[in-house]
Amino acid sequence: MSDALLEVTGLSVDIPTEAGVLHAVRDVSLSVRRGETLCVVGESGCGKSLTSLAIMGLLPPTAQRRAQRIVLAGEDLQAAPARRLRALRGDRMAMVFQDPMTCLNPAWTIGNQLEEIFTRHGKGNRRAAHDRAVALLERVGIANAAGRLSQYPHQLSGGLRQRVMIAMALMCSPDLVLADEPTTALDATIQLGILQLLAELQAEMHMGLMLVTHDLGVVARIADRVAVMYAGEVVEEGPARTVFTTPRHPYTRGLIDCIPQPDRMAPGQRLGTIPGMVPSLVGDVQGCAFRTRCAFARPECAATVAPRHGPDAHMWRCVLPPETLDRAA
Amino acid sequence: MPGSTPVSAPGEELAAQAALPVPAARRRRPRWQRNLGLISSALVLAAIVIAALAAPWLAPHDPYVQSLNDRLLPPFFVDAERAVPSHPLGTDNLGRDYLSRLLYGARISLLIGFFAMVVSGLIGTVMGVLAGYFGGRTDTVVSFLVTTRLSLPIIMVALAVVSVFGGSLEVVVLVLGFLLWDRFAVVMRSATHQVRGREYILAAQAIGCSVPRILWQEVLPNVLSSLVVIASYEMAQAILLEAALSFLGLGVQPPLPSWGLMVSEAKEVMLFEPWMIMLPGAAICVLVLAINLLGDGIRDLTVPEGRA
Amino acid sequence: MLRFAARRLLLALAVAFTVSAIAFMLLRLSGDLATTLAGQEARAEDVERIRQQFGLDQPLILQYGDWLWRALRGDFGRSLFYPESVGALIRDRLPNTALLASLGLLIALAFSIPLGMAAAFWRNSWIDRMALMLAVLGQAMPNFWFALLLVFFFGMTLGWLPISGTDGFANFIMPAMALGWYATPVLMRLTRAGMVDVLAADYVRTAHAKGLPLRVVLIKHALRNAVVPVVALAAVQFGNMLSGSVVIETVFALQGIGYLAWESISRRDFPVVQGILLVVALFYVVLTLLTDLLNAWLDPRIRSR
Numbered sequence: 001m002s003d004a005l006l007e008v009t010g011l012s013v014d015i016p017t018e019a020g021v022l023h024a025v026r027d028v029s030l031s032v033r034r035g036e037t038l039c040v041v042g043e044s045g046c047g048k049s050l051t052s053l054a055i056m057g058l059l060p061p062t063a064q065r066r067a068q069r070i071v072l073a074g075e076d077l078q079a080a081p082a083r084r085l086r087a088l089r090g091d092r093m094a095m096v097f098q099d100p101m102t103c104l105n106p107a108w109t110i111g112n113q114l115e116e117i118f119t120r121h122g123k124g125n126r127r128a129a130h131d132r133a134v135a136l137l138e139r140v141g142i143a144n145a146a147g148r149l150s151q152y153p154h155q156l157s158g159g160l161r162q163r164v165m166i167a168m169a170l171m172c173s174p175d176l177v178l179a180d181e182p183t184t185a186l187d188a189t190i191q192l193g194i195l196q197l198l199a200e201l202q203a204e205m206h207m208g209l210m211l212v213t214h215d216l217g218v219v220a221r222i223a224d225r226v227a228v229m230y231a232g233e234v235v236e237e238g239p240a241r242t243v244f245t246t247p248r249h250p251y252t253r254g255l256i257d258c259i260p261q262p263d264r265m266a267p268g269q270r271l272g273t274i275p276g277m278v279p280s281l282v283g284d285v286q287g288c289a290f291r292t293r294c295a296f297a298r299p300e301c302a303a304t305v306a307p308r309h310g311p312d313a314h315m316w317r318c319v320l321p322p323e324t325l326d327r328a329a
Numbered sequence: 330m331p332g333s334t335p336v337s338a339p340g341e342e343l344a345a346q347a348a349l350p351v352p353a354a355r356r357r358r359p360r361w362q363r364n365l366g367l368i369s370s371a372l373v374l375a376a377i378v379i380a381a382l383a384a385p386w387l388a389p390h391d392p393y394v395q396s397l398n399d400r401l402l403p404p405f406f407v408d409a410e411r412a413v414p415s416h417p418l419g420t421d422n423l424g425r426d427y428l429s430r431l432l433y434g435a436r437i438s439l440l441i442g443f444f445a446m447v448v449s450g451l452i453g454t455v456m457g458v459l460a461g462y463f464g465g466r467t468d469t470v471v472s473f474l475v476t477t478r479l480s481l482p483i484i485m486v487a488l489a490v491v492s493v494f495g496g497s498l499e500v501v502v503l504v505l506g507f508l509l510w511d512r513f514a515v516v517m518r519s520a521t522h523q524v525r526g527r528e529y530i531l532a533a534q535a536i537g538c539s540v541p542r543i544l545w546q547e548v549l550p551n552v553l554s555s556l557v558v559i560a561s562y563e564m565a566q567a568i569l570l571e572a573a574l575s576f577l578g579l580g581v582q583p584p585l586p587s588w589g590l591m592v593s594e595a596k597e598v599m600l601f602e603p604w605m606i607m608l609p610g611a612a613i614c615v616l617v618l619a620i621n622l623l624g625d626g627i628r629d630l631t632v633p634e635g636r637a
Numbered sequence: 638m639l640r641f642a643a644r645r646l647l648l649a650l651a652v653a654f655t656v657s658a659i660a661f662m663l664l665r666l667s668g669d670l671a672t673t674l675a676g677q678e679a680r681a682e683d684v685e686r687i688r689q690q691f692g693l694d695q696p697l698i699l700q701y702g703d704w705l706w707r708a709l710r711g712d713f714g715r716s717l718f719y720p721e722s723v724g725a726l727i728r729d730r731l732p733n734t735a736l737l738a739s740l741g742l743l744i745a746l747a748f749s750i751p752l753g754m755a756a757a758f759w760r761n762s763w764i765d766r767m768a769l770m771l772a773v774l775g776q777a778m779p780n781f782w783f784a785l786l787l788v789f790f791f792g793m794t795l796g797w798l799p800i801s802g803t804d805g806f807a808n809f810i811m812p813a814m815a816l817g818w819y820a821t822p823v824l825m826r827l828t829r830a831g832m833v834d835v836l837a838a839d840y841v842r843t844a845h846a847k848g849l850p851l852r853v854v855l856i857k858h859a860l861r862n863a864v865v866p867v868v869a870l871a872a873v874q875f876g877n878m879l880s881g882s883v884v885i886e887t888v889f890a891l892q893g894i895g896y897l898a899w900e901s902i903s904r905r906d907f908p909v910v911q912g913i914l915l916v917v918a919l920f921y922v923v924l925t926l927l928t929d930l931l932n933a934w935l936d937p938r939i940r941s942r
Contacts, residue, residue: 058845089848097846102839106938107861116857117847152937168847476648477655479873480921482880482914485895488902489663489910569779573884576781577899592782599785600793610782618777 005208006032006055006093006176010068013050013059020282024050024063026232032176032208037199039219039240040212041255042229045278048212049098051229052178055210056095057085073175091121094169096179100161100186104153110164111149117171129171136167140197159190163197170201176208183218195222216259220244228252231278231289238314246326248308248316250294253325288317296320367626373619381435388429389415392586396424407604418608421591422598427605430586431612437587438568438616441502445567448506450560453513458544458552460514461521471518475511483508487570488579496582501574505567516559520552527551554631561624565617572613588613641933649926653919657708660914661701664907704911713912718904723912727894731916734886734893737809738878741816746871749821753828753867754860757836768829772822780881784815784888801890812889816881820874827870831863838862865935872928876921 013025025047032038040048054065057077070077072093077085089095097103105113111133118129130149137145140163153161162182169177179198183191199222202209213219219226223240228251236249247253257272276293279285288294291301298319305317380387404419404427405412412419418428460471487504494500524530525548533543572589574580581587583594588609595605688694692703707714713723721729756768791811792800799808835841836859844858882895890896894913901909 056846058842086848086850089846091848095846097839097843099839103843105840105844105858105862107936108857116849116853120847120849120853154938165843168843473648473651473655476925477652477659479876480652480656480918480925481659482876482883482917482921484880484883485898485902485910485914485917486663488883488899489914492902492905493664565777572779573781576779577884577887579902589779589781592779592785596785599789603789606782606785606789610779610785613779613782614774614777617779618773621773621777 004031004071005034005073006030006210007069007071008051008055008067009070010066011051011054011070012066013047013054014064014066015062016064017282023281023285024232025054026281026285028229028232028234030210030227030234030237032210034175034208035202035206036224037202037209037211037222038225038227039223040210040227040229041214041216041219043214043278046229047232048214048229049180052095052180052210052212056089056093056178058095087121090117090174091123091172092174093176093178094172094174096162096165096169096177096182098181098184100158100165103165104161106153109150109152110156114149114164114168114171117168121172123172132171133167136170137164139201140164140167141193142167159186159194162186162194166194166197166201170205173205174207176210177202179209179211181213182211184214191218198222216255228255231285232281233289233317234315235290235318236314236316238310238316239312242310242312242314246314246322248310248314248320248322248325249290249318250296250320250325251290252316288319296324364626366622367630370619370622370626373615374623377435377616377619378439380432381439384429384432384436388426388432389417390426390429392425392429392433393584394425396420399424401598401602403602404604404608419602419604421594421605425586427608430591431588431608434586434588434591434609434612435616437498437581437585438571438613441498441505441571441581442564442568442620444502445505445509445571446560446564448502449509449563449567450513450556452506453510454517454556456510457514457517458521458548461518462525462540462544462548464522464525468518471514475514478508478511481508484570484573487574488577491574491579496574496580498581498585501571501580505570509563509566509570512559512563513556516555517552520555521548524548524551554627558624558628558631561620561627565620565624568613568617568620642930645926645929649922652925653922656918656922657705657915658701660911660918661704662697663914664910665697665700708912708915713915714908716901716909717906718901719906719909723908726897726909727912727916730892730894730897733803733809733891734879734882734895737812737816737882737886737891737893738875740809740813741878742820742871742875744813744817745820745824745874748817749824750828750860750864750867753825754832754855756825756829757832757863758855760833765829768825772825775818775822778818780815780819781884781888783818784812784885787811787815788888803890803892808889808891812885812891815885815888816878819881820871820878824867824870824874827867828863831866832859835859835863865932868935869928869932872924872931876924879917879920 008028008030011025011028011030012023015022015024028047028051030038030040030051040051042048050059050063053059054063054067055070055077057065059065067078072088075088077088080088104110111130114133114136115126115129118124118132119126123129124132133149134145137148142148142160142163148156148160148164153164156164162185166182169179182198183194186194195218198209198211201207211218211222219240225238226240226243227234227237228243228249229235230251236243236247236252243252244256247256251274254272254274258274260271274293279289279292281289286304287302288305291297294301300319305319307315307317309315310322399413399416399420400422402413402416402420403411405414405417407419416426416428418426418431420426421430456471456474460468487501487508490504491500530543530547533547538546571580571587572592575587575589576593578593581590583590591609592606595602595609599606692700695703704714711724713727715722716726719726752768752771756765759765788800788811791798798811799805800811802808838859841854841859844854849858879895882893883899884895885891886893886896887899894917898910898913900906901913
């Protein structure tokens, strides 16, 4: 995959706690190509946010990161010195965070916070930064962009702030954008608009987009590829269409079944659920973490499960024969 | 509240979901350190209190007896040759035994510190609790009084009052008590305010408890921990202020062995007998340090983790 | 912003008024000021003469009103010991105290802010522990004792700095250090606490994500927010220094209003004492007002309240 923009192999994140080491992210491998949208999906606590933070190098100080490879456009991020990483962040790779209410500095104007990325990365002077900020704000759908620049974050609504965050990520036209649940903290009515915006921008600027979310609906809308995470592992990964139509992991199947489909379900019909709870990831974790909740669990599941591959670069970690989960419609 | 920001690192969410405490390295101070500070400061404070109480038996001499032949004898660790065994810490410029004066001086510091703290605590707590409980106009009045008090230069005011009424233990205690209540008022007000909206207060009101009863039985027990912490700080403040007042000659009057006064008396011979200012000064330091650390320790124990 | 300022100004005026009344009443607390002034050997007619001379036979309220009216026009009366008027005395000495307090605050901030930032950034490291130990020690030392220690080491033993008088700038260095020393622990702890909170904030993580240089993140983004309560506290400490100047100036025989206050109080020169109390209190009030305004400017969210 020579045109892979981002390659992550064998990423692990451990957090020491009083009760032992929490293996929050375990041996995760991902890749994003230029012009492609990868959605990382999973429930709360599966480690998807930590994965994106680990890639950017923004983990909290107590967390320990280990990886075989983290490569951005051919450059090894693990070997890069701190100064080089700072040069890359904001310029070649950018991040959009989850909670727009707290992600902007209350003491400086929007304009100041937008322009500083541009000027600090040496892309131009204040004038040029100002013009680019105005252009981007307009592009993300904010009216009266020039006026907004002199406002403070607390004067903007959540939806507007998130658009500002997106504009901020794009100031230097990065190759890769990581979006960590960008719509979760917003009203349902605005979520769709933000997603459409992201999809358009990604296509326009030919960026790689890695979108972390817990919402399969989001995935269905904009993903080219999907990586399903559970308990710190990627349990299934592949082209979105393939994963949705022929899921190979019981967890993925379960997630898909959970999506309410108004047109295909009868009133009063029970919504799908996945019984059980995520297991503790403290201390040694053996075998498939999903086996305690899986309807198809077998004795082999207690040992380490090797990844299996299918056509279209489809990967999954399950011992079951592929056809087990196939169903008519 | 301006400047307060939630911490939302995903690692913490993850740990919370796994129903585990926050990672060890993030706690404010390791547990053994906290307990060490609390225990050692409590021990030191207890030692000083015991020494003060037992002064009549521990002191080798009467602290007021002058002996003009034995003036300015050095302590044994300064000049072992000239030192006299019956005066292990030397004598001052009037021949009075330094060790005895230090021990009796502890009484003065502790007495004044304690009672000034009690007076200011009573005044401030009443004001603060009332302001926090009733809010509205009571709150406005109390806030105004606090702002006014904060606008007064306390040392100057204390000096002025002492000069008018004469320097004695009672005057100093009252003056300090009437000047140091502001922090009590502020902290008690906000603590009461927080407690005010809780359900057990509403329940007590619902069954018709009278206000004094609610304040005494429901509010006070819950603000007690903040109160104790502030009390320790204010006691330390009072001790430092009394030392300063006595140093300036407008606090405790001679021949009483206030530590501040001892420093002032030793000032004249400082160049030749530096130990004379070192000993009482260090004594003040140790006492105030012990009280402050004790307050810190209590605060660490009782205030929940999270906010630094 | 303007309405906010107006409200604060009204409050400040009310406080100033109250404080002036307190300053006035304080010296008349013990009953008969005339007797106190006249001294112990005075005869009855001497006491009576003094009473009339200073208008002490009039009702308290009138005395206060009279004094306030004159004070507002700059006439604080005459000193009982110095030939100059009270106003002139204060005018002469005030700049010295102002210089001392400013220098003291500067020293305190120069130590406490970097130390607090370092302690927060390298939390639980030896830097942090050392800073906290320094803070704890600083708060336990009586300021007059610290001043004497400075005099002993730098003045007497090493002879680097002058130990008394008001002759030159060098005379202000040790007193300023003594004043600043007491404010440093509190300011440092607050800076540290504020930085610890802010460094964990989302917007600081955003700043890192933008790839900004570390010093920009620490100063422009983190410190800028953490310093808001520190500024308020610094102003309070500045006010405290005015009060604490009494002790320090006396130790160093520095001719400021603190020293003047102590002299006058000791000598019962009550017009001077009244004047000083009023001036200092007014200064506090103005300082608090300016601090509130500065706070509102620093934290845009306060203005909307």
